[in-house]
Amino acid sequence: xxxxxxxxxxxxxxxxxxxxxxxxxxxxxxxxxxxxxxxxxxxxxxxxxxxxxxxxxxxxxxxxxxxxxxxxxxxxxxxxxxxxxxxxxxxxxxxxxxxxxxxxxxxxxxxxxxxxxxxxxxxxxxxxxxxxxxxxxxxxxxxxxxxxxxxxxxxxxxxxxxxxxxxxxxxxxxxxxxxxxxxxxxxxxxxxxxxxxxxxxxxxxxxxxxxxxxxxxxxxxxxxxxxxxxxxxxxxxxxxxxxxxxxxxxxxxxxxxxxxxxxxxxxxxxxxxxxxxxxxxxxxxxxxxxxxxxxxxxxxxxxxxxxxxxxxxxxxxxxxxxxxxxxxxxxxxxxxxxxxxxxxxxxxxxxxxxxxxxxxxxxxxxxxxxxxxxxxxxxxxxxxxxxxxxxxxxxxxxxxxxxxxxxxxxxxxxxxxxxxxxxxxxxxxxxxxxxxxxxxxxxxxxxxxxxxxxxxxxxxxxxxxxxxxxxxxxxxxxxxxxxxxxxxxxxxxxxxxxxxxxxxxxxxxxxxxxxxxxxxxxxxxxxxxxxxxxxxxxxx
Numbered sequence: 001x002x003x004x005x006x007x008x009x010x011x012x013x014x015x016x017x018x019x020x021x022x023x024x025x026x027x028x029x030x031x032x033x034x035x036x037x038x039x040x041x042x043x044x045x046x047x048x049x050x051x052x053x054x055x056x057x058x059x060x061x062x063x064x065x066x067x068x069x070x071x072x073x074x075x076x077x078x079x080x081x082x083x084x085x086x087x088x089x090x091x092x093x094x095x096x097x098x099x100x101x102x103x104x105x106x107x108x109x110x111x112x113x114x115x116x117x118x119x120x121x122x123x124x125x126x127x128x129x130x131x132x133x134x135x136x137x138x139x140x141x142x143x144x145x146x147x148x149x150x151x152x153x154x155x156x157x158x159x160x161x162x163x164x165x166x167x168x169x170x171x172x173x174x175x176x177x178x179x180x181x182x183x184x185x186x187x188x189x190x191x192x193x194x195x196x197x198x199x200x201x202x203x204x205x206x207x208x209x210x211x212x213x214x215x216x217x218x219x220x221x222x223x224x225x226x227x228x229x230x231x232x233x234x235x236x237x238x239x240x241x242x243x244x245x246x247x248x249x250x251x252x253x254x255x256x257x258x259x260x261x262x263x264x265x266x267x268x269x270x271x272x273x274x275x276x277x278x279x280x281x282x283x284x285x286x287x288x289x290x291x292x293x294x295x296x297x298x299x300x301x302x303x304x305x306x307x308x309x310x311x312x313x314x315x316x317x318x319x320x321x322x323x324x325x326x327x328x329x330x331x332x333x334x335x336x337x338x339x340x341x342x343x344x345x346x347x348x349x350x351x352x353x354x355x356x357x358x359x360x361x362x363x364x365x366x367x368x369x370x371x372x373x374x375x376x377x378x379x380x381x382x383x384x385x386x387x388x389x390x391x392x393x394x395x396x397x398x399x400x401x402x403x404x405x406x407x408x409x410x411x412x413x414x415x416x417x418x419x420x421x422x423x424x425x426x427x428x429x430x431x432x433x434x435x436x437x438x439x440x441x442x443x444x445x446x447x448x449x450x451x452x453x454x455x456x457x458x459x460x461x462x463x464x465x466x467x468x469x470x471x472x473x474x475x476x477x478x479x480x481x482x483x484x485x486x487x488x489x490x491x492x493x494x495x496x497x498x499x500x501x502x503x504x505x506x507x508x509x510x511x512x513x514x515x516x517x518x519x520x521x522x523x524x525x526x527x528x529x530x531x532x533x534x535x536x537x538x539x540x
Contacts, residue, residue: 011282012275015033030396033285034397037286040286060276061237062223062237067245068245072246075507076514086325088150089157091317113165114165117168118310120159121162123154124360125357130354130356140413140414159236185235190236190243197225197229198248199247211261220268226244253500259526306387311391315355315394315395322352349410350410354403362388368384427512432503435502437458440461451487492527
C-alpha cells in the first residue's frame with residue numbers, strides 16, 4: 001500500500017514538472033504528457049503502472065464531466081444545439097458504424113459487436129485536448145462553443161453505445177430495436193436522476209448553514225452521487241452528471257451567495273482537474289508497453305496497422321461529416337440562413353481537425369472487463385485497448401501539433417457579429433453601477449444621509465471610482481465607529497447580492513458572453529472577500 005501510494009506521488013510530481021515544461025516550450029500539455037509517459041515507460045527499472053478497470057470510470061469520469069458541464073455556457077450551448085447534436089449524436093453513431101464494419105471485415109476473428117465496442121470507444125473527441133491546444137490561439141467564438149458542447153454530450157452518446165456493445169459481446173445477444181429503446185430510456189432516465197439529485201443538492205447549498213469549505217466539499221461529491229445513483233438503476237450515469245452539472249451551474253448565483261465560497265470551490269476544482277488530467281494522460285503513455293506485451297495472436301506490425309487505418313478513418317469521417325452539417329441546413333432552411341452567419345470553409349475545417357481523442361476513450365478502453373459472463377478471457381481485449389491507444393496517439397499528437405499551424409495559415413476571423421469584450425465589460429459595469437445606486441436610493445436613504453461611509457460609497461458609485469481602494473483608505477481612519485462599519489459592511493454585501501442577481505438576468509440575454517459575465521462575477525467575489533468574515537462563519 002505504501003509503495004503504491006509512493007508510486008502515484010512520484011508519478012504526479014513528474015506529471016506536474018512535465019506540465020510546467022510543456023508551458024515553457026508552448027506545447028499542449030496532453031501531448032507532452034502522452035509522449036513523456038511513453039518514454040518513461042521504457043526506462044529500465046520503471047515499474048509497470050496500471051489501474052483496475054472496474055474503478056477507472058468511477059475515479060476519473062464523474063468529476064471531469066461535472067467540471068466540463070459546470071463551465072459550459074447554457075445560452076451558447078442552446079444557440080448552437082443543431083451542429084452540436086449532429087456531431088455529438090450523429091457523428092458518434094456514424095463513426096461507431098463505420099469502425100464496426102471496417103474492423104470486423106479487416107481483423108480476423110473480430111465480430112460486429114466487437115467492432116461496435118471499438119467504435120463506441122474511439123468515437124468521442126476530447127475537450128481537454130482541444131481546449132489546451134487552442135488555449136492561446138484566437139478563434140471564432142462559435143467554434144469554441146461547438147467543440148466544448150460536442151465533447152460534453154458525445155461522451156454520453158458514445159458510452160451508451162459502448163454499454164450495449166459490451167453487453168452484446170459478453171452475452172452474445174443483440175437486438176437493434178431493444179438497443180434503440182434502451183438507449184432512449186437510459187438517456188432520459190439518466191437526465192431525470194441527475195436533475196433530481198441536483199435539486200436536492202441545491203436545497204442543501206441554498207438553505208442549510210454551510211461554510212465555504214462545506215460548499216466546496218459538496219461540489220466534489222455531487223458528481224459521484226449523480227453517477228452512482230443512475231448506474232445503480234442501470235441508466236446513464238454520464239447523462240446524470242452532465243444534466244445535474246448544467247442545472248447547478250445555472251443556479252450557481254443562488255448556491256454561492258458568498259464570494260469566498262465560490263472562489264474556494266473554483267480553486268478546489270482547478271486543483272482536482274489538473275491532478276486527474278495529469279494522471280490520465282501520462283497513464284496513456286505508461287500503459288502502452290503493458291498492452292503491447294499482451295497482444296496474443298497479433299504481431300506489433302499488424303496491431304499498429306489496424307490502429308493507423310482506424311485512425312485515418314475517424315479523421316477523414318469527421319471532416320467529411322462536418323461540411324454537410326455546416327451547409328446542408330443552410331441550403332434547406334431560410335431561417336437558418338437568416339439567423340446564422342455563413343461559416344465559410346475555414347470554421348468547419350478547424351472543427352473537423354480538432355477531433356483529438358483522449359481521456360474518455362482511454363477510460364472506456366481500460367474499463368473493459370477481464371472476463372465475460374462465461375468466465376473466459378474477454379476476446380481481443382488487449383487488441384482493442386492497443387488500437388485505442390494508437391488512435392489517441394495519432395489524433396492527439398499529429399492533429400494536436402498541426403492544428404495551431406493550420407489556424408495560422410488560414411487566417412480565420414470571427415464569424416458572427418459579436419460585441420467586443422471591452423464593450424460588453426463596460427456595459428455590464430454600467431448596469432451593475434446603476435442597480436447599486438438604485439439599491440442605495442430605495443433601501444438605504446437614511447443610512448446614506450446619516451452615515452458618512454455610506455454616503456461616500458454612493459459618491460464612489462456615482463463617480464465610477466474603485467470602491468475597494470476607497471474602502472481600504474476609509475478603514476484607516478481611526479474615528480470610524482464599529483457600529484457604523486458593521487452597517488457599511490452589511491450594505492456592501494447586500495449590494496454585491498443585488499449585483500449577482502443582475503448578472504443572472506444578464507446571463508439570460510443573448511448579447512453578453514459567459515466569459516465576460518464570469519469575469520465580472522469574479523470581480524464581485526474578490527471584492528466580497530475583502531469584507532471581514534468570521535473564520536468558518538456560517539451562512540444565515
